[in-house]
Amino acid sequence: MVTVALDIEPAHAHQWIDAAMLTHPSLIDTTHVTDELFGFVNIPMAVWIDEQGSIVRPAESASIESSPLRDMEIPAGLPERLDRMFREIKKIPDCAADYRAAIEDWVANGADSRFSLDPDEVIARSQPRGLDESRAAACFELGEHLRRTAPTEVERGAAAVMWWREAHRLHPANWTYKRQAWTLVTTPAGASENDLMQGPNDVYVGNWLDDVIAGGGGGAYTVTPQL
Amino acid sequence: MILETLEEVDATLFAARTGWAATAQGMCRGEVCVPAPGALRADGSLDVRVAADRLGMPIVHDEAHRLWAVGPATATGRAISTVVAADPELLARDGGPFRLSSLHGRKVLLVAWSSY
Structure with a gap:
């Protein structure tokens, strides 16, 4: 493993x-x-x-x-x-x-x-992938890259948010893009663990609960194995 | 894949990141080859626009930082184009690089998780 x-x-x-x-x-x-x-x-x-x-x-x-x-x-x-x-x-x-x-x-x-x-x-x-899903991957990558490399802290944060918002819009079924971004803004400074509630926030349009419901509820949240 | 230019991109780097190698048969990954005339230049560099167009890879541009990001191939309409497993360089706990190919000859159950 x-x-x-x-x-x-x-x-x-x-x-x-x-x-x-x-x-x-x-x-x-x-x-x-x-x-x-x-x-x-x-x-x-x-x-x-x-x-x-x-x-x-x-x-x-x-x-x-x-x-x-x-x-x-x-x-x-x-x-x-x-x-x-x-x-x-x-x-x-x-x-x-x-x-x-x-x-x-x-x-x-x-x-x-x-x-x-x-x-x-x-x-x-394997998961469906059209141009929107692919473009979302490119946007997430740009956000992650600029979060590390943009010249100033303000620019790093702003660029990540801008590109990750677009990734979320383009591929709403990708929860790693969303949960990753949400937890960075909903986890209180100094907390020892990431926030798992990922509730409404001022930075991103979505949040865990409302996006799960919009996506069809808990029953549609995972890629169920066809065994 | 993050690029600072779309001109004269190193074909080897493109293959290492995306898995798609520029060959005489076109852009190939595993047993799958997509014809891409003009993608591989005589000097060995890659015309990313041609390769991306043939593979259905969207290119996203960040004008402020003069960067481009190339999305994954959509040629098959699925996340996987070939069953040949990709071999990205991942980070081991000790901070060193780790590639799945180092486990060749053994079954690998690759489990994704996160702290969030």
Whole structure:
């Protein structure tokens, strides 16, 4: 197993990698280039690559344990927005047990596993990509690049926001572009962990809850594996 | 791919970043080749406009900073054009570079996650 954190600030991923004391290659993709090259649009997602370096399953939702939030009773009296978030999270399809079993089958049986797909199927099942999605990738990359390299701090922030807004508009189904940008503006300064609520803010048009609902709700939030 | 010019782009760098190599058969990645007459110049440099047009790669321009960004290919309408896995340089925990090709000969379950 190889994990790759789509985090433009490596330090944000380091604390989790170190806490987990991982023994597998634990990589960081600071530019979200793996979105572009493998078709990731959310996390967690995974691709399967065989011994010859060929993809045998395209990017799809890759939970291997059911989220405890799924079966948790929503406490009464939560703030309205948090209550609605929980309700959408509970709608996210749970394929964890089946996906885990599929991985184990592939590990045991390799190309003979029924979950190992032929090349045409891998390509056909990979994420759709038209000009808007491709342009969004270019915009995200420009924003990330300028956030590091523009001459002044003000310019760095402004350029990133300008290009990331455009990336969000062009490819609303790409959640790594959106969640990455939102968390940078909704996480309080000095916080030890990134904000996961990613609520309404003054910088970007969208936010997690309203965008999930606009995209069809929690049931449409992930790329469900076709097993 | 971020570029400071669209003229005389190093074809090797273009291939390393996008996976698409300029060859006599056209722009190729894995077993897929897209004819692209004029993309590869006699001096070995790449005419990015021609290559991008043939591969369906939009080019976005930031005029203020004189930069261009080339989006990924849309020639097949899917995120993956070939099953040959891309091999980007990623960052290991120790800060060093890491390529998936270093695991050739082993199955790789590549799992994307994030801190957000």
